[in-house]
Amino acid sequence: MTDRPALTYRTAGVNVAAGEDFVQKISKAIRSTHAAHPGRILGEGADFAGLFRLGSDFRDPVLVSGTDGVGTKLKVAQQLGRHDSVGIDLVAMCVNDVLTTGALPLFFLDYIATGKLEAEVMAAVVEGVAEGCRRAGCALLGGETAEMPDFYEPGAYDLAGFAVGAAERKGLLGPDRVREGDLLLGLPSSGVHSNGYSLVRRIFAEEELESEVPHPDLGKPLGQVLLEPTKIYSAAAKVFRGKSAVHAIAHITGGGLPGNAGRVLPPDLQARFRPGGWPEPGIFGLISRRGPVERSEMFRTFNMGLGFVVAVDPAEIETVETALGDAGETSFRVGEVVKRKEGEPAVAIEGVSL
Numbered sequence: 001m002t003d004r005p006a007l008t009y010r011t012a013g014v015n016v017a018a019g020e021d022f023v024q025k026i027s028k029a030i031r032s033t034h035a036a037h038p039g040r041i042l043g044e045g046a047d048f049a050g051l052f053r054l055g056s057d058f059r060d061p062v063l064v065s066g067t068d069g070v071g072t073k074l075k076v077a078q079q080l081g082r083h084d085s086v087g088i089d090l091v092a093m094c095v096n097d098v099l100t101t102g103a104l105p106l107f108f109l110d111y112i113a114t115g116k117l118e119a120e121v122m123a124a125v126v127e128g129v130a131e132g133c134r135r136a137g138c139a140l141l142g143g144e145t146a147e148m149p150d151f152y153e154p155g156a157y158d159l160a161g162f163a164v165g166a167a168e169r170k171g172l173l174g175p176d177r178v179r180e181g182d183l184l185l186g187l188p189s190s191g192v193h194s195n196g197y198s199l200v201r202r203i204f205a206e207e208e209l210e211s212e213v214p215h216p217d218l219g220k221p222l223g224q225v226l227l228e229p230t231k232i233y234s235a236a237a238k239v240f241r242g243k244s245a246v247h248a249i250a251h252i253t254g255g256g257l258p259g260n261a262g263r264v265l266p267p268d269l270q271a272r273f274r275p276g277g278w279p280e281p282g283i284f285g286l287i288s289r290r291g292p293v294e295r296s297e298m299f300r301t302f303n304m305g306l307g308f309v310v311a312v313d314p315a316e317i318e319t320v321e322t323a324l325g326d327a328g329e330t331s332f333r334v335g336e337v338v339k340r341k342e343g344e345p346a347v348a349i350e351g352v353s354l
Contacts, residue, residue, distance in 0.1 A: 013115075013116070013147070013149025013150065014147045014149060015117060015147065022117060022119050022122060022123070022145065023145075025119060025123050026122075026123055026126040026127075029123075029126055029127050029129075029130035029140075030126075030130060030140045032130055032134065033108075033130050033133040033134055033138070033139045033140040034139050034140075036133070036134070036137045036138055036139050037052075037106065037107075037138075037139050039053070039055075040052055040053045040054075040055060040106075040139070041053075041107075041139055041141065049142070050107065050109070050141030050142035052106060052107050052139070052141060052164075054106075054166065058166055058167075058168055059168060060168055060169040060170065061166045061167070061168065061169070062103075062166065062167050062168070062169045062172060063164060063165070063166055064098050064101050064103040064164070064165045064166065064167055065098070065162070065163065065164050065165075066094045066095070066097035066098045066162075066163045067094060067160065067161065067162045067163070068090075068093035068094045068097065068160075068161060069090065069093070069158070069159055069160045069161070070086050070089045070090050070093065070159050070194050071194055071195065071197055071198075071254075072197040072198050072201060073086065073089060073192075073194050073197045073226075073227070074086055074157070074158065074159065075197070075201060076197060076200075076201065076209060076223065076226055076227060077227060078155055078156060078157070079206065079209060079210070080209065080210060080223045080227065082223075082227055083121050083124040083125050083128070084124045084125075084127060084128050085128055085227050085228075085229045086125060086128060086159065086227075086229075087110075087124075087125045087126060087127065087128020087129035087130070087131065087132055087159070088128050088129075088131055088132040088135070088229035088230065088232070089128075089132075089193075089194045089229055089230045090110060090128075090129060090132065090159050090160075090161040091108055091129060091132025091133055091135070091136055091138075091161060091163070091232065092132060092136075092193070092194070092229065092230035092231065092232045093161065093193075093194050093230060093253070094108065094161040094162065094163035095108070095132075095136040095138065095163045095165075095232055095234065096230070096232065096233055096251045096253075096307070096308070097163070097251050098163050098164070098165040099165075099233055099234065099237040099249065099251075100173065100248075100249040100250065100251050100264070100308075101165075101167055101172055101173055101174070101249075102167050102168075102171050102172055102173040102237075102240065102241055102246075102249075103165035103166055103167035104137075104165050104166055104167065104241070105136050105137055105138035105163060105164075105165045105234065106138055106139070106164050106165050106166055107138050107139045107140070107141040107163075107164055108129070108132075108133050108136070108138050108139070108140050108141065108161060108162065108163050108164075109140075109141055109142050109143050109144075109161070109162045110126070110129050110140070110143040110144075110159065110160070110161050110162075111143060111144045111145075111146070111159070111160040111161070111162075112125060112126075112143070112144070112145045112146070112157060112158075112159055113145075113146045113148055113151075113152065113157060113158045114145070114146070114147060114148065114152055114156065114157035114158075115147070115148060115149055115150070115151060115152035115153060115154060115155075115156060115157075116147065116149065116154060117145065117147045118155075121157070122145060122157070125157070125159070126143075128229075129143075129161075132229075132232065135232045135234065136163075136232050136234045137234050138163065138165075171241070171242060173240075173246065173247065173248050173249055173264075174248055174264065175248060175263075175264055175265055175266045176266070177247035177248055177311075178247045178248050178264065178265055178266060178269060178311045178337060179247065179269075179313075179337065180269055180337055180338060180339055181314055181336065181337065181338075182247055182311040182312060182313065182314065182336065182337040183311075183312050183314045183317050183333055183335075183336050183337075184261075184271060184273070184309055184310065184311060184312075184333070184334050184335040184336055184337065185309070185310040185312055185317070185320065185321070185324075185331045185332070185333060185334065186277070186278050186305075186306040186308070186309050186310075186331065186332045186333075186334035186335075187231075187233060187236055187306065187307055187308040187309075187310070187324075187329065187330070187331055188231075188278065188279070188305055188306065188307065188330055188332070189230075189231060189252070189281070189303045189305055189306060189307035190228050190229065190230065190231040190307070191225060191226075191228040191281050191283055192225075192226060192228075192283060192284075192302060192303075193230040193231070193253070193303055193307065194230050194253075195253050195254040195301070195302065195303070196254070196301045196302045197226075199287075199291075199293070199301060200226065200287060203287060203290050203291050203293075204222060204290070208222055209222055209223045209226070210223060211223070215286075217282055217285070217286050218282050218283060218286065225283050226283070230307075231307050233307060233308050235327050235328065235329055236308065236324060236327065236329045236331075237249075238327070239320070239323045239324055239327050239329065240310065240320075243316075243320065243323075244313075245312055245313040245315075245316030245317075245319065245320055246310060246311075246312055246313075246320065247311040247312065247313065248264035248265075248310070248311040249264065249308055249309070249310050249311075250263060250264045250308070250309045250310075251307070251308060252303040252304075252306050252307055252308065252309060253303070254301075255300065255301075256298075256299045256300050256301055256302055256303060256304060257271075257273060257299055257303075257304065257306065257309070257347055257349060258299060258300055258345065258346075258347045258349070258354050259300065260309075261273075261309050261346070261347045262345070262346030262347045264311065265337065265340075265346055267340070267346075268339065268340055269337050269338070269339065269340050269346075270337070270338050270339070270340035270341075270344055270345070270346055270347065270348055271309070271311075271335060271336075271337055271346065271347045271348070272335050272336055272337075272338050272347075272348045272349075272350070273334055273335040273347070273348070273349045273350065274334060274335050274350050275304075275349060275350060275351060275352065277332055277333060277334045277335070278305055278306060278332040278334050279305060279332075280304055280305040281305055284298060284302060284304055284305065287302070295352055296352050296353055296354055299349055299352055299354070300354070306334065309334065310331075311337060317333070
C-alpha cells in the first residue's frame with residue numbers, strides 16, 4: 001500500500017466539472033445562431049452530434065465543406081488579452097471558402113484546445129464564433145473544447161473550424177465557367193484578415209502591439225488594427241447566387257493574389273490585375289516600410305486590400321455592381337481575364353514582378 005493520495009483527473013490538470021459549467025455558459029450564444037435556419041436544427045443538439053435537416057429547398061443539392069484556423073493572429077490576441085474577435089475570424093476563414101462555390105452556408109462547428117480552461121476567456125472566444133455565425137447566416141451546430149495540460153503553455157489556446165453549406169449542382173461556380181474577357185471585381189478586405197501574422201509579428205515590437213496610443217500612420221492603435229476581424233462575404237455571395245453572369249470567386253488568403261486568383265482559372269487563361277484600381281489599407285504600407293518588405297513579397301503574402309475577387313461576364317458587370325451596391329457592398333474593377341501565353345504565370349500584377 002502507498003500513503004500517497006489517490007490521483008484524479010482534476011489533479012492531473014483537467015477539470016471536467018468546469019468544462020460542463022462552461023458548456024452551460026455558452027449555450028445562449030450557440031442558440032442565438034439557430035435563427036439563421038429555423039426548423040432545420042433538430043432539438044437542442046444531440047449528445048454526441050449536431051443534427052441539421054437539409055429539407056427540400058434544393059433540387060440537386062451538393063454539400064460543400066471547408067475547414068481552417070486563425071493562425072498566429074491568435075498570438076496577437078492572446079498577447080493583448082482580446083479574445084472576442086478571433087472567433088469571427090475563425091468563422092470567416094471557413095465560410096468564405098464555402099461561399100466561393102456559390103453555396104449557402106448551413107452550419108458551423110468549432111474546436112478549441114487549451115492548456116487550462118479559463119471560462120471567461122473561452123466564453124469570449126465562443127461569443128465571437130457565434131457573432132461570426134450570425135454574420136455568415138449559419139448555425140453554430142456544435143463544437144468541442146479540449147483541456148490539454150502540459151501541451152499548451154498557460155494562457156495559450158488554438159482554434160479550428162468546420163463549415164458546411166449546400167449548393168445546386170448546376171449553380172456551382174468555378175474555373176469551367178471563366179471566359180477570356182471576363183472582368184474582375186474586387187471586394188475590399190477589412191485589413192490583414194488572418195494571414196501573414198508570422199511575418200507581422202517579426203516586424204513590430206511587443207510594446208508597439210500593446211500600445212493604446214493611435215498609430216500616426218493608422219489613426220488607431222496598431223493592435224486594434226491588426227485584430228480587426230476578417231470580413232465575411234455572405235451578403236455579397238447572396239447577390240451572386242443564381243446569377244449566370246458570375247463565373248468564379250477567389251477568396252484571397254495566404255499566398256495573396258498570386259496564390260489564390262489562379263485557382264479559379266482554366267490553365268489557358270490569366271488574371272491580370274491593375275494596382276491602384278482599389279484602395280490599399282494603410283496597414284500594408286506600414287508593414288512594407290517597416291519590414292522592409294518588397295512589393296512582390298507583400299502581394300505573395302497579404303490580401304493587399306482585396307478579400308474576394310469575382311470573375312464576371314463583362315456584358316453584365318454593371319448589373320452585378322448595382323446589385324452589390326443595393327446590398328451595401330462596395331466593389332472595384334480590378335482587372336480582367338486574358339489569354340495566357342506559354343511560360344506566363346496564372347496571375348499577373350502590373351508593375352509587380354512575381
